[in-house]
Amino acid sequence: MDVLGQKLAINGVLADFGSETLRTAAGVSVALRPQAFAVLRYLAEHAGQLATKDELMHALWPGLTVTDDSLVQCIHEIRRAILDNDRVVLKTAPKRGYRLVRPEGADETRFGAASAADGGQLVGATKVSIAVLPFVNMSSDREQGYFSEGITEDIITDLSRWQSLAVTSRSATFRFEGQRLSVQAARRELGVHFLVEGSVRRLGERVRITAQLIDARSGNQIWAERYDRPITGLLALQDELVRTITGTLVGRMFVSAAERLRSRPPCNPSAYDLTMLADWLAWDRPTARTEAKRLFEHAIELDPGYALPHSLLAMLLRDDWHFGLAGSPEILDRAFTLAKRGAELSDGESASHAALGFVYLDRQCFGAALSHVERAAEINPANPVTKADLGVLLSRIGRAEEGLEYLRDARRIDPYFAPLLYRPAPGVAQFVMRRYVQALEEFDRGAPTDAEASAMMAGCCAKLGLAERTQELVAHCLAIQPEVTIGGLVTRALFARASDREHFAKCLRLAGLPE
Structure with a gap:
């Protein structure tokens, strides 16, 4: 650092x-x-x-x-x-x-508590630390040796894109190449929270890669996976595997770290701890949502120069505005101020650019929105969240086919990726492309709970002549948001193209929603 x-x-x-x-x-x-x-x-x-x-x-x-x-x-x-x-x-x-x-x-996720002379605040909290040990070449093939080394180096590089991680350098871990190192010895030598181990083996015309994530303190295996692929196109295969392994690793690691924080007594927590815990809470639940806001606010008080809580609080507030939980324009203005501050504090943080991009989307500044979300994906291409964010945005600006592919790519990177906020997105993309059957299938798979998705499903059913289900979905939409109107839904849908807004409005009228 x-x-x-x-x-x-x-x-x-x-x-x-x-x-x-x-x-x-x-x-x-x-x-x-x-x-x-x-x-x-x-x-x-x-x-x-x-x-x-x-x-x-x-x-x-x-x-x-x-x-x-x-x-x-x-x-x-x-x-x-x-x-x-x-x-x-x-x-x-x-x-x-x-x-x-x-x-x-001492606390596992920070170096130490601040002294009374510093006003009782915590400063310089350390990040979650991880080391990638050299992947073992289980084949006698020399080419596989280069391949296993390349896999290790690329995983280290991609993990380093996450600013919330402290990744041990290649030089520190490769000195253990060819050695059988116990978890306890690796923790003692490298001083990290998590370890990544793996192996590469050639099986005829296929290659098998194994990877596992280990909690260095307990020695417990958190996640493990095996990948079998054809051996043709080693460089392309390496890129695919690194992206998949890295995306899954980070997701499993933060779940593990946040669960540990959740079970720990909240005694003098640091800004980093608070931010991680707030990000891990289920934002779709009102009590958890309120607690997440409180934790982000506290994190900002503890460390005003820490970008991430600014950006994540901005996302929470823009969701409140977008879904009608707090529709005041002042809410969106505060979200914009927070998001801009987050991006200013850390230009290299992908989450900060994504947050600012989506607040720009809410302000219907579509070019600025795309610029920042693309920047987020450029900073951290192995992050499934940035892939999903780009998929959501592209669907809203008339590039739904591309958007759908990015949403699928997020799941390919991390098979565990399924945040509630992204579940309606594939259905929206299919709806924009006028594929009503596929849209319903995607919506049903994601089981969305917000008014916009329910209204869009009602519009699909109306187009398909499913009168009974159309009425059920309209009733469900009104139960979620009794004051909902076609005009309000179309405005909040934030489609860049006039043709998509008109199409949405026609489907809602056909379904029988109030003007």
């Missing part, structure tokens, strides 16, 4: 990397030489990872000839400054290097 401008609290001592100062909970300054502070900064940037002596010497004394004594003296000064008398925070790997880790018993 880049710690510039961030703070780190250890044993009641707060390191401010912006001002390069240390102070105690009572506000007393702690002396530390600039060179020692530079060592602390480097170790904090690579928290949980072993920093070798050569690596530290090269980074901190480039082009100079210095002895190990200089580094040892810096480490001694850091330990004394941060009260690390028992060496539980700054660990030594004999003859190899040093690693900055959490103290035993």
Whole structure:
């Protein structure tokens, strides 16, 4: 991580990397030489990872000839400054290097609690960390060796696109290539929350890839899958498998991490913890939705510079506006302010661009909406959410065939992907293409619960002459939103093309919805 401008609290001592100062909970300054502070900064940037002596010497004394004594003296000064008398925070790997880790018993998803001198707020929360161990080549074929290495490297690269993850570098994990490393040893050496292991085996004209995700603390397997593919077109096969494995890995990992947060007492949680937990809650349930908003608001209070809670709260508010839960224009205005701030804070966060894109869609700025959602997909092409977002948007702007393919691609990337908010989307795409039978099938498969989808289903049934079911769906739509009208539904549907808006209105009139 880049710690510039961030703070780190250890044993009641707060390191401010912006001002390069240390102070105690009572506000007393702690002396530390600039060179020692530079060592602390480097170790904090690579928290949980072993920093070798050569690596530290090269980074901190480039082009100079210095002895190990200089580094040892810096480490001694850091330990004394941060009260690390028992060496539980700054660990030594004999003859190899040093690693900055959490103290035993500290919270698993942040480095430490902020001191009273920092107003009780938490700063510099660490990310969920993951290491991808080299995939094992189970074949004697040399070409498969290159293939297994390529799979590993590409998974590391694609995981690194998620800004909410701390991914161990290739150089740190490939030093274990060819070794049988236990989960406990890997956790001790790499200091991560999750491990990815896998293997590659050629079976005649087919190749078999296995992958598994392991909780490094418990040693439990969270997810495992096997992929059998024809061996033709290795590069295309590699791209497909990496995208699928990465998308599924991230989904399973965040479910596991969020479940652990949910079961933990809410004692002094960090902005990152709050954001993860709020994102994991079932937003379709009113009580969970209210709690998610509260958690996002609290996260923003704790860390106003953290982009993700701004963006996710914006999505919640725009959904409130869109589905008539809070139809005030001020709600959409606040969503827009939050979404813009999220994108400003983190231009490289795909979720921030997606959020801003959808608020632009609500404001009927279709070009800006497409630009930001495409940017989100460009930043993180292995994220099934960004694929689904692009599919939803393309269906609304008259490119429904493309949109449907992106929605299917989201499920191909992660077979577990099924958020409630995206379930009506394939039906909408089919409806836009005037495929009423297929649209009904998609809607029935997703079992949508919102008024727009129920009205669209009623329109499909009316077109197909299914009078009884049309009446049932109209009644269901009015039960969800008693004040619903054709004009309101067409406006909120946000179709860019006039022909799609007119088509929707005609279907709703045929179904018998009120004007």
